[in-house]
Amino acid sequence: MTDEAKQMIEYILQRIRKPTLAIDENTALVSSGLVDSMALGDVLLKLEDLTNMRIRPGAVKPKDLDTVAKMFATAQRVGKPRK
């Protein structure tokens, strides 16, 4: 697992207020109800920071962010390097 993925997991656990929960890169977050749409906005901002990408709003659907692995794949697919 990359450092960025670890940081993302840490951030998500803090954001959903379950710091001791065990999740990995492939844990379903959105479809399992762990991360709701309000929290997803914050996760998206964090993803931009960690990847140094600008992710165009509207290009991403909740299912694209269902796992940490999918988040980084989505950033690679639709993100553009920040200026």
Next chain:
Amino acid sequence: MQALCAAGAVMAERIVIIMPQGIPAMTVFAGAMMLGAVPAFLAYPNDKVEAAKYRSGLAGVTANLKARLVVIDEGFPEEMLEYVSLSGETKVIRAGSGVSESFHDSPATPGIAVSDISAESIAFIQHSAGTTGLQKGVALTHAAVLRQLEHLADALRIDGAHDRIYSWLPLYHDMGLIACFMLPMVCHLPLIMQSPLDWVMVPETMLEVITEHRCTVGWMPNFAFQFVPRRTRVERRARYDLSLLRALINCSEPVRMGSMREFESTFAANGLRPGALQSSYAMAENVFAVSQSNVASARGPMRIYADGKEFRGSHRIVRVRDDAPGAICFTSSGQLLPNHEVRVVSDSDEELSAGSVGEILIKSDCLFNGYYNRPDLTAQAIVDGWYRTGDLGFLLDGELYVIGRKKDLIIVGGENLYPQDLEEIASEHPAIHEGRVIAMGLYNADLGTEEIVMVAEVETEEDLVNAAEIEHEIRELVMTGMGVAVGTIFLKPPKWVVKSTAGKPARSSTLEKLRGEHPNINFE
């Protein structure tokens, strides 16, 4: 329209539409209206609402409507259909992505005629907010809808040549349906709409849309006036131009000055005009707006400061300076629309004078016909032509101020306390998750009055180790802020508080859950 006709969409038959926000859903709705049928939008399944709650709501609402047709999109989950109440004659059709194109062709299609619709027939059914399973279908006539749109367009000084409406609001909500679908459709205004889900994921997109499409008018509930500034990156703010936005209207929740100020100060450098933030009091039972602040005023909605003790103890407004100790700020929801009357009444139904707080009753030429198939609820709600809103507020200098829901009011020793004030204070505690607090007044037979009971979610489960300390600190905060003692505080782990379909803490469902977990405590 052809598909609707073929499926049996005829005059007065109810058509339930459960589709994602977008032009196909709007097309089906408008097509049903043109055929004289009675459409109703229901919320599409989403992650914000507990699945069990959604399913029971769906079953209850569809059973009450006894719809001829249920229109869903191609992605609607098959398993969810089990919860749609289907009678023998009900058909379910899946609308394909081409629905909006087919609509454009259909008026010319032989055999399909736009119905000759009576002004007093039901145009559509809106579902008022509330516990999902108990949502009430508000039946509105074409005449009432058109009169509302006329009043609203006048109050907002709608200019067909220049105005462009922005919306992220769901179509099953009155703000989304009336202000952001019916108004632009009838007034021929461009509407730029994004899905609520896209907005909630990236609230900043709202600023992009307004900038790019030069939007001038929009509506949002109070919480969004804080949510958007807090989730907009500082380094990106400069790119947004809000200078053409002339009315962003705070509606559907009691208007809070702090939220409006946060939005104003965050985006002052983006050309946001003084007075661009406005307010309104609206409800599905009146089609939409009852009052609207003066959009031509550069100072925005009226704000007054009142003595806190007089307000809580005597239920009346005594104006004080803004820096007076214990002063409470109220933001007006504006002046009444034409042909609208408001009475503010006491618990014994006596009409109160200006500046006295009581239940708001309204009479207007836009009022609903009743709750669909629920004469019992209609008789309780409309008495002698006056609709009992269940909201508390007061009139002062021709302005209407709305405070909160009557049933939520907490009365401790004759002193009126508004749960929102208590919840706001408790949310200030660092271990408490903002927006996840519910304050209630529960009768204590020993005391002979209500006592304050609070349910508050902690930030993390680990915080529960320090529960006693946190409870003590919340009591101190409330005592300092409002001068009242809290009876019982229940600290709960994250995601414990039950939320409504609108994403707000649901009081009655939370109380029910509390009763289940604490059977030995008397909550009567």
